[in-house]
Amino acid sequence: MKQVKKYPAAITIFGAKGDLTKRKLIPALYNLFIDNHLPTAFNIICVDFLEVNQDEFRQDMLSGVNEFSRNGAAEIEKWNEFAARLFYLQGDFLKNETYGNLNEKIKSFEKEAGQTISRVFYFAVAPRFIETISDALYQHNLCNKENLDRIVVEKPFGTDLETAKKLNRFLGKRFSEKQIYRIDHYLGKEAVQNIMAFRFANYVFEPLWNKKYIDHIQISVSEQVGVGKRGGYYDSSGALRDMIQNHLLQLLCIVGMECPGAYKSEQIRDAKTKVMKSVRPYTNAEVFKNVVRGQYTAGMINDDLRPAYRQEEHVSSSSLTETFVAAKLFIDNKRWEGVPFFLRTGKSMPAQSSVVVVQFKDSPHKIFRDDIVPNRLIISIQPELEISLLFESKVPGLQMKLKPVEMDFTYKESYTETIPEAYEALLLDVLHGDATLFMRADQIEAAWKVVMPILDAWKKYPQKDLNMYKAGSCGPDAAQKLLKPYAKEWFELPFSKTVKALPDLKSVQ
Structure with missing residues (x-):
């Protein structure tokens, strides 16, 4: 602290x-x-x-x-x-x-x-x-x-780009920008803050953090809960506004940003904003090819029967609001040209988890027949704070046989200190006048510019491609198809400790 x-x-x-x-x-x-x-x-x-x-x-x-x-x-x-x-x-x-x-x-x-x-x-x-x-x-x-x-x-800071701009102008006439702290509690989480330390303080990874070595990146935040008593708010918001526009795009910025000149608030926020402004905008047609929306129906989670979204309190029985979003985004700059960033969030999913998966490209020269699993870096934010690296290793014995294994770093095993809650870190930063983990006006507007083409396309075609998925499932099938040809299925955190059960994220030919 x-x-x-x-x-x-x-x-x-x-x-x-x-x-x-x-x-x-x-x-x-x-x-x-x-x-x-x-x-x-x-x-x-x-x-x-x-x-x-x-x-x-x-x-x-x-x-x-x-x-x-x-x-x-x-x-x-x-x-x-x-x-x-x-x-x-x-x-x-x-x-x-x-x-x-x-x-x-x-x-x-x-x-x-x-x-x-x-x-x-x-x-x-x-x-x-x-x-x-x-x-x-x-x-x-x-x-x-x-x-x-x-x-x-x-949050929410505005409901679209225009309302966000209006609110920024309103506040800007009454306070200086350095007085305004737009809070996103996700940025206060210990594991999220550690992504920057992991990248920029460890030279073994930073040279590989680009299009030459990385195949694709998955950023997934799954919620086991439904909308609960938030139906009144959620039905006018949806998963895109509630989660993608802030939490997941902020994670994308941290994963994708260039190394700032120094660990100083404005330099870090400049680097994040530059990433946001480089995200490729979509046309209406491109939205429906690269973004999947879904809504949960009745299903079982841990032997508990969950109602359909349209049966939730304060939700319209004919609601078209999405409770699930999966999107394929591209950052059009020199570092990330052609590398897809897959973002996914949903409610009434099988487990509560937040994870960033960096999938490296396959070995360029295959000299081992069973060298079939590319290296994979897994940064778990929730439920456990840990970083795992998946790599191939020789199985003990007289034959050359490979098996993927994991090298783990866990906060629980590495530190005796208790981990502060996100709000503790953020409130202390506010008291100290440190805006590093808070969003600036231009960053907020850049994030809205990313999602506005999606919102506009859904508004124009409200019933097109709204995929239903059962509560307790991993989302609609269309979300799995979105990953191809880069992966067959989304990485699910519960499998991270069972290497043989890991989903095959290897590129599909």
Whole structure:
């Protein structure tokens, strides 16, 4: 973890009674506190419209820490010390009175601290409140110190390119770009951050990281859950907006970026944005050849009967919203020319997993008859944090017989330190003013430019090629066909420990 800044911090969370605050933000801040990563002086002010007294709110947040913190139940003495700096402010986001009361509380803390403070405003709210809260902060001069005050905006950031541009312009008139932290929790995950270290600190891999040696790359995020209670939001969003436009395209940027000149925020964000802008756009016809969409029907997962998407709560019975997307994308630059990047995400899949698979090209000279499996690098983000390299090895014995084996690096076996949650890393970066893991305005817009041709094609032909797949399956058959001739099937993480059961990703002739 980074060194703690010396200035005090006033942290305001809008959306105090939401799941994000209880499950993620307060547990993350509490863990930062007990590990001595927060400033010596800090206040956390949580704002929402419900009438709740301080003791009830603090007890509710304690139950969240006890249930969701990576460190387990809170120590009462430590929690009491933390809770003494945790406050609930009842207020309507739409009323000026709320921001006047908030201003008084922050100024009171600043007076108590006896010096200038850093102010962080976290928008753990529905997207419709982002502009309202932003304008109120601007009008009340609550977030006007460019080098100390910041806002944190959760996804979704816009619903398409035009709304994203509009929101960027709106925020840009009220805050400087360096004050705006567009958060994607995936970028805070330890294994995701390690991809850059793995690539750029190990020269054994970086010279091979190009079209000459790599056949294709798979980036797959599978969710075992369905839409649950998010049907109202999800039915107007879908998997492309919910997962591809942010999480998976961010992973693509990290895997595909050029080495920045230095480990500095803007140089890293420049390199990521350059990759995004190099992704090949598709015509309508190309969309249906290179992108597969699907929707889950009723099925079984772990002996549990799951309903069809159209039977989920708050979902239209005739919905055409996709719950699965598989896409073949190309990065048109010198490094990656002709190398396909396969992206896949889906709900109600057999297992929860996030994995990046780098498939190297086959051996150019085949001197062994059973040299049939190309080298493969597997970076597992979820459920286990590990990196595996698949390579051929001679089986012990008197004959020259080869067998693919795996060389593993696992966090669990290599480190005794506990792994911080993504929100811990990201919140600490916000407090330190480090925007490396956050998306800049031009990167957000570049990501929307990648997906807009797909959204436009689906809008124009709403019923064309919507493939149904059973809950508990690996998605529609069309997604497997999309991989050809590069691979026969998608890599499934549960097989990673059983080499003989590994899917054959060898190029199909």
